[in-house]
Amino acid sequence: FWLLQTIRKHNLPPGPRGLPILGYFPFLGTHLHKTFTELAQVHGPIYKLWLGQKIYVVISSPLLAKQIRDNDVAFANRDPVIASTVLTYGANDIAFSPYGPEWKKLRKVFVRELLSNSRLDASYVVRKQEVGKALADVYWKKRGEALDFGQLVFTTISNTILSMLWGSTIHGKEGEKFFSRVRELSSEFVALQGAANVSDYIPGLARFDLQGIERKSRRVLEVLDGIFCTAIDQRRKKLVEKAEKETTKDFLQILLELKSRGDDASSITENQLKGILMDAIIGGTDTTSTTIEWTMAELMQHPDAMQKVIKELDEVVGRSYAVEEFHLPKLCYLDAAIKETFRLHPTVPILVPRSARGDCDLGGYTIPKGATVVINAFAIQRDPYLWDSPLEFRPERFLDEKASKFDYLGTSSQYLPFGTGRRVCPGLPMAERMLKHFLASLLHTFEWRLAYGTQIDLTDKFGIVVKLEKPLVLVPTPRLANPELY
Numbered sequence: 001f002w003l004l005q006t007i008r009k010h011n012l013p014p015g016p017r018g019l020p021i022l023g024y025f026p027f028l029g030t031h032l033h034k035t036f037t038e039l040a041q042v043h044g045p046i047y048k049l050w051l052g053q054k055i056y057v058v059i060s061s062p063l064l065a066k067q068i069r070d071n072d073v074a075f076a077n078r079d080p081v082i083a084s085t086v087l088t089y090g091a092n093d094i095a096f097s098p099y100g101p102e103w104k105k106l107r108k109v110f111v112r113e114l115l116s117n118s119r120l121d122a123s124y125v126v127r128k129q130e131v132g133k134a135l136a137d138v139y140w141k142k143r144g145e146a147l148d149f150g151q152l153v154f155t156t157i158s159n160t161i162l163s164m165l166w167g168s169t170i171h172g173k174e175g176e177k178f179f180s181r182v183r184e185l186s187s188e189f190v191a192l193q194g195a196a197n198v199s200d201y202i203p204g205l206a207r208f209d210l211q212g213i214e215r216k217s218r219r220v221l222e223v224l225d226g227i228f229c230t231a232i233d234q235r236r237k238k239l240v241e242k243a244e245k246e247t248t249k250d251f252l253q254i255l256l257e258l259k260s261r262g263d264d265a266s267s268i269t270e271n272q273l274k275g276i277l278m279d280a281i282i283g284g285t286d287t288t289s290t291t292i293e294w295t296m297a298e299l300m301q302h303p304d305a306m307q308k309v310i311k312e313l314d315e316v317v318g319r320s321y322a323v324e325e326f327h328l329p330k331l332c333y334l335d336a337a338i339k340e341t342f343r344l345h346p347t348v349p350i351l352v353p354r355s356a357r358g359d360c361d362l363g364g365y366t367i368p369k370g371a372t373v374v375i376n377a378f379a380i381q382r383d384p385y386l387w388d389s390p391l392e393f394r395p396e397r398f399l400d401e402k403a404s405k406f407d408y409l410g411t412s413s414q415y416l417p418f419g420t421g422r423r424v425c426p427g428l429p430m431a432e433r434m435l436k437h438f439l440a441s442l443l444h445t446f447e448w449r450l451a452y453g454t455q456i457d458l459t460d461k462f463g464i465v466v467k468l469e470k471p472l473v474l475v476p477t478p479r480l481a482n483p484e485l486y
């Protein structure tokens, strides 16, 4: 009855038929971004899907994405799946809290206190140290040997983020143990969030938790929470002792200071503090490291483009120096290669779905309150009406003057790897620095070739973050003569 009422009352977009009760759920396939793209070819740039009792509206044109941005507040809610809600302390984080004063406060804290230019300049020392450790490790232990490039990058990026979060809180062997446990759990976290859970679509079944996803999520949360609590306790002790005279505060210290401030405008609860830690670990690690891996795979596949990147590094940095963050603005070809990789392989291809805050109009249709709205960046960024030879890897398309409109803020609705509007990714400045600096360092210090008997395979594997299906196995050979640079 409720369903019929919704259908009758609203001028809903067209869409494919599904099965009774389950809707289109059984037909989604394993690669959601591709299924959504194929459906757009049949049903147009805006269509709806019933998934169980939920309406999904999928957008695949820049014009409609722009309409969403222009009417941003109307689409500024999220509709987290059960796993996301559990794992973020009941959506007490930035990514999943509903649009409103609490979300605004958390986002402001995150952007101003953790990710401002001055904070990021101050934490460069930590990023540089972690990149240095990774390069030294490859140089002394793995040069000339086949290594899993994705694993190297994931470990380094997660260590970098964890060091920025609470690096000076937990030291030595204990720190190493913590880091490796968090790394393992964050992969599980991402898998749970991406799993198709029938409880999300048929709320009446949620209490049975048929696939056990809620139970597993609670287990992962319990372990991560234990780690957070230990880190917080240790950091609190240090604050009380006032034993340290650090010039750089880690993020945890800044967050604890905010928590104890006691004014409503900027103080945060313990759950919100942990929610922010979770966002930085989960939102930042897999996304950034996967982008580095995709860019490397494309460059290995396109030796001409690789040569241009290397030549630029030799000119801008020189073989007697290490890459520093201040070199990054001058590495224009590398920047274009990364932008082109994001276009072809957006790491978060259907972005993080939004939810309509009330009934609203979009493209001549009514989007009912609570409907989930998905922008298919993957489809838009490969649309042959928008891009010349869209399936070709051509960094040059981001070098001419016209290309300057394609920034990472979603200013052009044709290019949206970090989303758009007020919920655009707040981690962007940190992601951009980390990924460019680490990738540039890897390419500057080593020459990479494919391991014997392997080839580049650009097949992707869907999840919230889309990865390479097969590992990229490469052999590094040192390029720089001075061992002190490693």
Ligand code: HEM
Binding pocket: 094, 095, 096, 107, 279, 280, 281, 283, 284, 285, 287, 288, 291, 347, 348, 351, 352, 353, 417, 418, 419, 420, 421, 422, 423, 424, 425, 426, 427, 428, 430, 431
């Ligand atoms: C290559 C790296 C990254 C990519 C591709 C990426 C992509 C995205 C996308 C597509 C969204 C959704 C935007 C929208 O709804 O319009 C998002 C949101 C978010 N990202 Fe990122 N991200 C990256 C790195 C990071 C990092 C390093 C952090 C944290 C340190 C981070 C934290 C977040 C948070 C907290 C949100 C939720 C924002 C909100 O709902 O207000 N991300 N990201």
